[in-house]
Structures are given as C-alpha cells and as structure tokens.
Amino acid sequence: MPRHVVAAGDAGQPVRGPLPRTRGRQRTHLPVEVAYVAALSRVRIVGTGLIGTSIGLAIRDRGVEVSLSDPSPTAVALAADLGAGRLATDDDPAPELIVVAAPPDVTGDVVAQQLTRFPQATVTDVASVKRVIAHELAEAGADASRYVGGHPMAGRERSGAISGRSDLFQGRPWVVVPTSNSHPGRVEQVCALAELAGAVVTRMEAAEHDAAVAAVSHVPQVAASLVASRLRELPTESVALAGQGLRDVTRIAASDPALWTQILVGNASAVRDILAELARDLGGVVAALDAIGDNPDALAPGARGVLAALVADGNAGHARIPGKHGLTAVAYGVVTVVVADEPGTVARLLHDIGAEGVNMEDLHIEHEVGRQVGIVQVSVVPQAVEPLIEALRRRGWNVRD
Numbered sequence: 001m002p003r004h005v006v007a008a009g010d011a012g013q014p015v016r017g018p019l020p021r022t023r024g025r026q027r028t029h030l031p032v033e034v035a036y037v038a039a040l041s042r043v044r045i046v047g048t049g050l051i052g053t054s055i056g057l058a059i060r061d062r063g064v065e066v067s068l069s070d071p072s073p074t075a076v077a078l079a080a081d082l083g084a085g086r087l088a089t090d091d092d093p094a095p096e097l098i099v100v101a102a103p104p105d106v107t108g109d110v111v112a113q114q115l116t117r118f119p120q121a122t123v124t125d126v127a128s129v130k131r132v133i134a135h136e137l138a139e140a141g142a143d144a145s146r147y148v149g150g151h152p153m154a155g156r157e158r159s160g161a162i163s164g165r166s167d168l169f170q171g172r173p174w175v176v177v178p179t180s181n182s183h184p185g186r187v188e189q190v191c192a193l194a195e196l197a198g199a200v201v202t203r204m205e206a207a208e209h210d211a212a213v214a215a216v217s218h219v220p221q222v223a224a225s226l227v228a229s230r231l232r233e234l235p236t237e238s239v240a241l242a243g244q245g246l247r248d249v250t251r252i253a254a255s256d257p258a259l260w261t262q263i264l265v266g267n268a269s270a271v272r273d274i275l276a277e278l279a280r281d282l283g284g285v286v287a288a289l290d291a292i293g294d295n296p297d298a299l300a301p302g303a304r305g306v307l308a309a310l311v312a313d314g315n316a317g318h319a320r321i322p323g324k325h326g327l328t329a330v331a332y333g334v335v336t337v338v339v340a341d342e343p344g345t346v347a348r349l350l351h352d353i354g355a356e357g358v359n360m361e362d363l364h365i366e367h368e369v370g371r372q373v374g375i376v377q378v379s380v381v382p383q384a385v386e387p388l389i390e391a392l393r394r395r396g397w398n399v400r401d
C-alpha cells in the first residue's frame, strides 16, 4: 500500500527523517517534529464522468481503495463496471481524500458539502477554473485548511465514464492550487494523488493558474470551435477535401458545449483579454488581405509583411509547446507507410518498428479517400528516420519517399 506524507493532526506515525523528494517537483519540507506519514488508502471520487472515472482507473491498481459516487445512478454504475472503483455506501469508513470531479458550476457547492460531511478528510477538485471555486468556498465559510484545488491538464473532447482511460494523466501536468489557508500536509496528499495517477505536479496560485489556462486551453477551445463552425454551411464536396491540418486544428471542437460554457464563464476576464488581442491581430490580417484583394500582383506595401509575421509568430509560439513529459519539444521526423486497410496490419507494422529498436514518439493514421488503404505516419527522432525507412522496406512495407 503506498504511503504518503500528511501533516500533524492527521492520523499516522511520526516520520524519523527528512521527507522524500519527488521527481520534477520540489516538496515543501515540513519540520520533522510535525511531519507524519499516513496511507493514502481510501479515496472517494464524487462525479464519475470522464475525469472521475479516469482517476479511479489510474489509481485503483496502485493499492488505493476507491469508492465512487455520482448523482446519476447510471454514471456511477458504469464507472464501477469499467473498473474505476466500487460504489460508495453509507457504511463505508470515512475516506482520507475526496476528489470532486463534477461540472465546474457545482464544484464549489459539492466541495463544501464534502468538507462538512467528512470533517477529517482532505478535499480536492479537478475543475478547469480555480479562482471562482476558491471564492465560492470562502463565501460558504468552508474549512479552507482541508481544501486544495487541482486541475489535471489532460482530458478528451468526450464526456462520461465510457470515455475514461487509465493512462489519461501519464506524464501530463497536474496543477495543484492550494489556497492561502490550505494545510501543507493536505497539499502533499493532493500532490501524492496526482503522482499516483502518473501526472507531473506543478504548484500555482489560483490567479496564475487561470491566466495560464486561458492561453493554453480556453482560447484554443474558442479558436477550434470558431474554425470548425465555418464548416457548417460548406458544400459536402468541399468538406470532403479535409486533410490532417483541419483535423489537427479542430479536434477539440467536438467538446461538450455545457462543460465549456461553464469553463468560459468561470474564466471570462482572462479569456476575454486574450481574445481581444487575437481579434486585433485578426483585423490586421483581414486588412492585409483586403489590400491585396483579387490581385496577387498588387503592391500593397506592408501586407505581405503582416502575413509572413502571422505565420512566423505562430512558429515561435508553437516551438515553445513542451514535448512529451514536459521536456523541450523535439522536431521529430515522420516516416509514412501506406498499409492495407485490413485487421492486424497496423499491429504488425508497430511490431516491426519495435523489432528494429526504434522508439515511436507519435502515431497518426489516415484513410485514403476512395481506396482501401491507410496512411500511417510514425514520428521518430530525426536520426532514426533513414535507418527505419530502409529497415521497413527490407521487411516489405510500402514506405513513402
């Protein structure tokens, strides 16, 4: 059973030495005399949709007993059937840690209820906005010393338990957001949960968190939705030309409107400020295109500069996006293989890549329009591209130049 740090006042045994350090994160070291170790053995998840179920699936095999609750009997039964934990009952011993994974607009209320119902427990949440939750808890007069906010920066464009995945949080950031009153030992417990789920912990204050996610999550959602909504009236023949670029840019346009309305409402001013800048830049691009009009030979001084800067600035921003596991982004090479669209073919290809000792960094599969073939794009480190192409051809694969 995993053992994790909690603070004085919680049940547990005193620590005899300095507390452990954890990879990728500086632990706050409590003085030895007030530091205790207790098991993170009973966790309750309240709200068993995509995120609640994924957390249950991720920590259940790590020696934690997970109980589940949700106002929807179907949602909680499905999460249990999928293996995220067992149904909570009134006779259960009190959980040590409660994870509220409910929609953002009820999260504050649900956290406050759980703090009252379980007076010894630590309560965290996973809502995508943090300032508004802390504010609601302060208004409710909740015991803020036992509340520590959280936000796993991993998710999907689908909702519900059925979309849950045990590996959703692997190597992904999980922002731990203490309030000014959160007890350090409670903070450690929430960090331990995130690490148990495979995530990499980052600590932030609520305002800093909300400003950051406005830029890296909330504005991208708005942009994807706006681009995708242009497709609604497009003739079917035009939509049929869609390639990987459109798919890359619009994947999250399939997200849940109810959830995202709550997220945008909960972070309105930070999102608004970035969108205002974006609208200004967009106005500049429209003006540059107006200056050129239908005449590509038009002199239109400055217009080409605006267009080039648009793409170059995007390059600079894109280069800052971290690669896997928070490491600096690597420009991977892509090996493109045309395969028959038949069961087992991609599995055989992946086996052959592994047998050549090459680590696959990413994988995209497209289906070619009108032909029973798939196009598999395998991303690998640049130095592996040429040897892999040769090896796969030797093994009989149709590798594109």
Ligand SMILES: NC(=O)c1ccc[n+]([C@@H]2O[C@H](COP(=O)([O-])OP(=O)(O)OC[C@H]3O[C@@H](n4cnc5c(N)ncnc54)[C@H](O)[C@@H]3O)[C@@H](O)[C@H]2O)c1
Pocket: 046, 047, 048, 049, 050, 051, 052, 069, 070, 071, 072, 075, 101, 102, 103, 104, 106, 107, 110, 126, 127, 128, 129, 151, 152, 153, 154, 155, 156, 157, 158, 159, 160, 161, 259, 263
């Ligand atoms: N979807 C994502 O990609 C993502 C990523 C990180 C964090 N989050 C956050 O996680 C939370 C849950 O999102 P999700 O994507 O799992 O949504 P979801 O719709 O898949 O699941 C929400 C669950 O909460 C339950 N619920 C509704 N009202 C409740 C209440 N009063 N008490 C307890 N449970 C209640 C619903 O029945 C549902 O099962 C949200 O706060 C969201 O901001 C979402």
Ligand SMILES: O=C(O)C(=O)C[C@]1(C(=O)O)C=C[C@@H](O)C=C1
Pocket: 127, 128, 152, 153, 154, 155, 156, 157, 158, 216, 217, 218, 252
């Ligand atoms: O990958 C996705 O589908 C997501 O939308 C995940 C994503 C994100 O923007 O990164 C979305 C909202 C959450 O608050 C956290 C993660």
